[in-house]
Amino acid sequence: MPRLSAVPVSVIIPTLNEAANLGRCLDHLKWADEVILVDSGSTDDTASIAASSGREVVQFKWNGQWPKKKNWALQNLTFKHPWILIVDADECIVPELAEEIAVAITDSAKAGYFINRRFMFMGAWLKHCGYYPSWNLRLIKRGCGEYEKLTDIGDTGSGDNEVHEHVVATGPVAYLKHDMLHFAFPSIQTFVEKHNRYSNWEAAVELRRHRGDAAAIGGSLSGVRRLKDFSRRLPFRPTLRFVYAYIWKLGFLDGRRGYIFCRLLAFYEFLSVAKYVEMERNEGQR
Secondary structure (H helix, E strand, O other): OOOOOOEEEEEEEEEOOOHHHHHHHHHOOOOEEEEEEEEOOOOOOHHHHHHHOOOEEEEOOOOOOOOOHHHHHHHHOOOOOOEEEEOOOOEEOOHHHHHHHHHHOOOOOOOEEEEEEEEEEOOEEOOOOOOOOOEEEEEEEOOOEEEOOOOOOOOOOOOOOOOOOOEEEOOOEEEOOOOEEEEEEOOHHHHHHHHHHHHHHHHHHHHHHHOOOOOOOOOOOOHHHHHHHHHOOOOOHHHHHHHHHHHHOOHHHHHHHHHHHHHHHHHHHHHHHHHHHHHHHHHHOO
16 A cells, blocks of 8 residues: 555644553554644653654643533644544554545545544454444534534533534535544443543433533434433433343344443443432432
């Protein structure tokens, strides 16, 4: 496969203590002309790894309100190029996708492109469980889109980076053919740590919705988000989440890995429910 020259695209990588992932991510971005790490004061070797690769590091300090890290970067950084690619440190842009991006950005009629992700779990690609396909709008023309605002709640306890929000484009979009690789869960410990934070967001938003607060998720939701919002009102949510992922979404076809992953998804749902009950109880005691 021919080696790409410097492709005129600006890459954003949000980071916080990503030394374990960053080297691999940067190795798969050597073709990109500009790469900017938006860091949250990492205490590991994240900054030194970025410096050794010759890439820029910008520090971000969150004030507890909107916008969070990725939207802040889109709104405040000065980019060399009109096209911006957003990549997490635990993701890899394969060479075939890089070549496709190089061609895609020559189309001036498009505002952005969706990229599909392959989630890697226990050493292999999860082809089912509701985690594939996993389309995200990651390649966006500057000024043609930002991350949606799903809630007015400030600090939900989920961190300073967008977790559930997605980029919304203001113009025509298309879908790229090749997938990126996503090493989001290199271990079960990592899954539990991340979803412990994510469940804080779920519980906080659900509490506001049950109170009828306008700060909860609004009415302009995609079909997937409407299904998620509806599921919040169902009993036995952890069990339903397992049945949905393992049976309906064919998680059993991923073998033992699929069973373990679907059980972890049910645990995540249980955490969200339990934290909501705890928050509701604590508010009632005030």
